[in-house]
Amino acid sequence: MRALDVEPAGGICELLSPATVVVPASGDPLAPRAARSPYLRLFHDRGRHELVIDVGPVDLPPHSMAEHSEELVYQLMHVPFDAWVHGYRAELSDAQGARVPRRVLHHIDTTRPAARDLFLPVAQRFVALGAESEAQNLPAWLAGVRLRRGEPLLVSTMLHNPTATPYSGVRVRLVLQYTETRPLREVAGFRVDVMFPTGPMEFDLPPGRTVRSWDGSPAVPARILGLSGHLHRYAEWMELRDLTARRVIWRARPRTDASGEVTSMPVSLPHLGLGRVVYPTHRYRITASYFNPTGHTIPEGGMAKVGGIFTPVAPLPEVAVGDPLYQADIRHLLGLRCDPGGMGGMMAHAAHSE
Structure with missing residues (x-):
């Protein structure tokens, strides 16, 4: 499995300063700076046709949110090659490689800012998994989600330990199974x-x-x-x-x-x-x-x-980044990380879920 380059340190909050928020593609000058994060890495296993989004490591004290939780919310990556994703699964492990209970995963969500949602003129949601979500894998020849090289992808992860057991060095791996051959149905x-x-x-x-x-x-x-x-x-x-x-x-x-x-x-x-x-x-x-x-x-x-x-059945409209609802949605998502009150609300939400 080969690690793909992701810049260290974070600058995604700079996107909130302009009047119109535009999440940069990998060819845009702002993209490298906005994508810097110490808690997100990409791995590519070409033999298994798997792209792995690796989030962490972070410590999980008992009955607490993960340390550095604000850094896990809406990190930016860019798709490294053209592919059709037909399956996914989530894996959790600690610093020793031992499995961590799935219940510490509140969610790992992915959003496609360059694609439109079906029901609203907002950024299209991609893969979203919670503690209750099971792995899914369609036949590669049948159906897949088209991802394009350089496309931006926002990755948000929330970890919360409702148990009395501490976990150190926890990683979440979102494994995307893909094909490079167009399937029967593009979904x-x-x-x-x-x-x-x-x-x-x-x-x-x-x-x-x-x-x-x-x-x-x-x-x-x-x-x-x-x-x-x-x-x-x-x-x-x-x-x-x-x-x-x-x-x-x-x-x-x-x-x-x-x-x-x-x-x-x-x-x-x-x-x-x-x-x-x-x-x-x-x-x-x-x-x-x-x-x-x-x-x-x-x-x-x-x-x-x-x-x-x-x-x-008919082509979706192109994403309209200037649409007020699109802007409100993106600002809300990035605000969960960049607004001082954003993480406070998420932490309160996690505490009430115990």
């Missing part, structure tokens, strides 16, 4: 969230039942090939509904442990992988339900998003 990632359009995605959970939803329409006709969801403790169910056709596209209940923590979410392949078409002329609603049995409000205890892959 992309999408997501919908009950807290759209932008800003914080967490919400408070008062005692009893809380139901949240968001309505929207895709920019173009698209065929959804696979989808799953992300929920937090005390979640009951979530669904994606076609309001225009008056039918449920997808409904799922999380698998939970005795304490109500989500241990996994089912993955759905509509129509046995043939997919289900969504239309710009239809309205769609994501809904999630929680039941808080504690008798007190859990601040920022709820989250609910559906994500998956789709293939567009």
